[in-house]
Structure formats: C-alpha cells, structure tokens
Amino acid sequence: MRTTDKRKNCVPGLLHYEACPTRDFTGDCTGAYKWLITAIYFWRTNFFVKSKQAAKAGTYAAEHSLNKHQVERYSRHLLLNSFGLTAQEKLCSSSVLIVGCGGLGSPAALYLAACGVGTLGLMDHDSVDASNLHRQVIHTEERVGTSKAQSGRKACEALNSLIKIRVHEEALSANIALSIIGQYDMVLDCSDNAPTRYLISDACVVTGKPLVSAAAVGTDGQLTVYNYGEDGPCYRCLFPKPPAPENCSRCSDAGVLGVVPGIMGALQALEAIKIASGKGDVLNKRMLVFDALSGKFMTVKLRSKRAGCAACGEHPTLSMSSLPEFDYKAFTGQEAQDGPPVPLQLIPSSERLLPRDAKTILDQALKDSGAIEPIVLDVRPRIQYQLMHLPHAVNIPIEELENRMPEVKELLSNRSGSSPLLVICRRGNASQLAVQQLRMAGYIDAVDIIGGMTQWSRDVDSSMPIL
Numbered sequence: 001m002r003t004t005d006k007r008k009n010c011v012p013g014l015l016h017y018e019a020c021p022t023r024d025f026t027g028d029c030t031g032a033y034k035w036l037i038t039a040i041y042f043w044r045t046n047f048f049v050k051s052k053q054a055a056k057a058g059t060y061a062a063e064h065s066l067n068k069h070q071v072e073r074y075s076r077h078l079l080l081n082s083f084g085l086t087a088q089e090k091l092c093s094s095s096v097l098i099v100g101c102g103g104l105g106s107p108a109a110l111y112l113a114a115c116g117v118g119t120l121g122l123m124d125h126d127s128v129d130a131s132n133l134h135r136q137v138i139h140t141e142e143r144v145g146t147s148k149a150q151s152g153r154k155a156c157e158a159l160n161s162l163i164k165i166r167v168h169e170e171a172l173s174a175n176i177a178l179s180i181i182g183q184y185d186m187v188l189d190c191s192d193n194a195p196t197r198y199l200i201s202d203a204c205v206v207t208g209k210p211l212v213s214a215a216a217v218g219t220d221g222q223l224t225v226y227n228y229g230e231d232g233p234c235y236r237c238l239f240p241k242p243p244a245p246e247n248c249s250r251c252s253d254a255g256v257l258g259v260v261p262g263i264m265g266a267l268q269a270l271e272a273i274k275i276a277s278g279k280g281d282v283l284n285k286r287m288l289v290f291d292a293l294s295g296k297f298m299t300v301k302l303r304s305k306r307a308g309c310a311a312c313g314e315h316p317t318l319s320m321s322s323l324p325e326f327d328y329k330a331f332t333g334q335e336a337q338d339g340p341p342v343p344l345q346l347i348p349s350s351e352r353l354l355p356r357d358a359k360t361i362l363d364q365a366l367k368d369s370g371a372i373e374p375i376v377l378d379v380r381p382r383i384q385y386q387l388m389h390l391p392h393a394v395n396i397p398i399e400e401l402e403n404r405m406p407e408v409k410e411l412l413s414n415r416s417g418s419s420p421l422l423v424i425c426r427r428g429n430a431s432q433l434a435v436q437q438l439r440m441a442g443y444i445d446a447v448d449i450i451g452g453m454t455q456w457s458r459d460v461d462s463s464m465p466i467l
C-alpha cells in the first residue's frame, strides 16, 4: 500500500503518517531529504505547539480579542445587554491615570482594576498614614508608612493580575505633567489641592485627554467630567481664578466621613468606564453634587467652553511649551503637595517655647500653686479640644479670642503665681496669631508653644493622639 510505503521511508520519529508535515510536498521520504525534512518538521511542530499554547492562554475564538480568563472574569459585564463584548474589549485596551491614591483614588483604582482597564497608572508621592485608613481602602495597617502608589499597586495586583499597572511614585508637577498624562487615554483627578487640580486640567487640555474630576470633604461630594466632547469645559472655564487659600477646606482640617470619598471615587470609576467603553451618557457639562446626610444627589448644568479660557479658549495662553513654565504655586497661593500648612514665623523663635520647656513651666506652676491653675490657653476649634487637650487648658478658639478678651483677663487675674500664659494650637501657627492679639491687648507674658499639640505629642507625651 502506498501509505505503508511512505511510512516505511518516512523520517525517524514520525509515528503517524497523517501527522507527517512532509507528506504533502515530498511524497515518499528518501534518505536525500531525510535531515532537511527532519529540521523542517521540528521547526513546524514547534511552531504549531507554540500556536496551540498561545491559543490556550490568548485569544481562543477568532471573533474577539478576549482570552478565556478574561471572558470568565468579566462574564457579568459581557452578559449585560447594555454593555457586552465590544464595550469590554474597549475597556481592556484602555489606559487610565489616577492622580492621588487617597480617599477618592482608592475606590476608583479598585473598581478600575477589577473591571479590567488595560493599563492603570497610580500616581502619588505620599506615604500611608494611620488616619488614612478609615477611607483609603486600598491601603492596609501593614502598609502604614510605605508609599501610597506602591500600596495601591499591591491592592490592585491582588485583585486582578490580568491588567498592567504602572506606578508613579512622585508628585505631578508642571515639568512632568505632559509626558506622564500623554501616556494615558484619560485622567482621574483624585488629588486634594488647587495647584494640582489646575495643573491636571491644563495638561489634559494640552494633550487632549478627558478628565474625570471629583472632590469630597466633610459630608459632601462633587463630580464632573472636563475636557470631553466638542465643547466640554475645562476646570479653568469654570474657575478662571483660584479660590482664596483660606476658602479651600481639606480633609486634614475639616474632616471627612469616610464613605463619602468612597462613593465619589466609585462614581469616578463609572465615568471612566463610560468614556473608555463608549457606553452611556458621560457627565459632561454637568456636575453631580452629593449630600451624604440628606442622601440626595443633585445634577447642576454647567456652561460650555469659555471663549476667553487661558487653557482651552479661542486664544489660549497655555500650550505644550508654556505649561512646564507655569507657576501653579504663585497662581493659587497654595502648595501643590498636601501636607501640614507651611509653619508661620510671626514671632521670633527666641520668644517662643519648645514643648519640653513648656512642660517644665506647666509642671512647676501646678506644683507651686498646689492646685489646678489654668495657665494654658488652647486656641484650637472646640471639636479638636474635646478630642484631647492638656490638663487644665482653657479653650477659646482663635476666631473668638478678640471678643472673649474679658474671659482671658479673668483667667489671668485668678493666677496666684507668675507663670506666663502658655498658648497652644494644633501645629503652632494659630497660637502665634493668638499671642500677637494677646500682646496687643496688653497681655505681654503670653507665649506660644512651637509645633502645637502635634509637637507636644511627639516630644512630651506620646499617649496624646496626633490629629
């Protein structure tokens, strides 16, 4: 039989004639072709094996680009009539940069990682603090003190190993904004300060990227999408001038109900998914306002692009080349990086007390008088005083000090000794303002404590919590 003949002459190692790749073009295998054919055979076999392996891990059906693992993992999206395969494919090939891995960035990163965004960029220069954990659910107790961006990477990687994660362990600044934002399809502003908000918006305008922006402080949240569509406004269109620094509240001063940034960050992820997948109505030219205590959402209509906008108007003054030079700190009057306010130096250091020296004076005064003698004036907000304060301290918040000078007079007139009046606040700024006011009112022995309660906790009494 012809088949048997072929098999007889076939090169060694080919057990099945039907599988012999040489049979179609060589006919009977002869010694002359033996080694050449063997080489070709093994090359082809190797190729087929590799293709089969690729098919197993990669695309297993020709109609779409998702592999078996992706189809299984995202099946609930794929089954959704209003979402489906094409939307998921777009999501899987999209890239999103999250600036700020804090209260907003945490839920946003988790949901975007979970839903299969192709490349997720996580940017933050800060490290995890214990006070972050009540809302920044991407971080853990174990990772307190470590980089937020790396901590975010660990959480997202643990959730979904099918996506790519890029970590940017630095603050977004004007000289790197364009090159970093240029690498992504869109940006989520999850930061907490005016300079960064203007910078991200400007860089998104210049690079043509949509920007999903949110904010959450106290029990309120806001969300909108900038720089989207034909005439969608940018941040500067709505806020051409930055707010005065004293009108900008931060979670570190005003507090925040942990779940509020959780909700707003999840909504940011939702807008990003809509933009990437092309599904649904993007929150363009509208702002969603959330009031957690009443449980109400409200949508406010926003204007279109402003013709005179410095970033996206008809004659923009900001461009690829000018943006890196723009001084955001000077423009907004604020630091671009979150953190405690820059320490004020209103009173010469020689006229102020270090916490340890103040402690010695306080102890001596209490010993001398043998009684409870109030010589500490605490000028922090009432709520901070209630959380913790020095023994026998009297609380008069800085804003009330001017009107409550008679109380200070009474306080001092009850003193038996000659100890100075120690003035303390949270970090040593408001106490200097208070000392200035007290001196102007004639209380010249008022002296403030450098670094306030924060430094007191560090240097004198570590049992005092740092707020």
Ligand SMILES: Nc1ncnc2c1ncn2[C@@H]1O[C@H](COP(=O)(O)OP(=O)(O)OP(=O)(O)O)[C@@H](O)[C@H]1O
Pocket (backbone or CB within 6 Å): 099, 100, 101, 102, 103, 104, 123, 124, 125, 126, 131, 132, 136, 148, 170, 171, 172, 173, 190, 191, 192, 193, 196, 250, 251, 252, 253, 336, 337, 338, 339
């Ligand atoms: N320019 C910037 N580049 C990168 N990340 C930034 C930038 N500005 C702010 N961030 C980050 O944005 C995050 C905002 O998080 P969030 O508003 O929850 O406040 P927080 O600073 O973590 O906490 P708290 O205000 O309570 O001290 C922070 O992690 C902060 O480091």
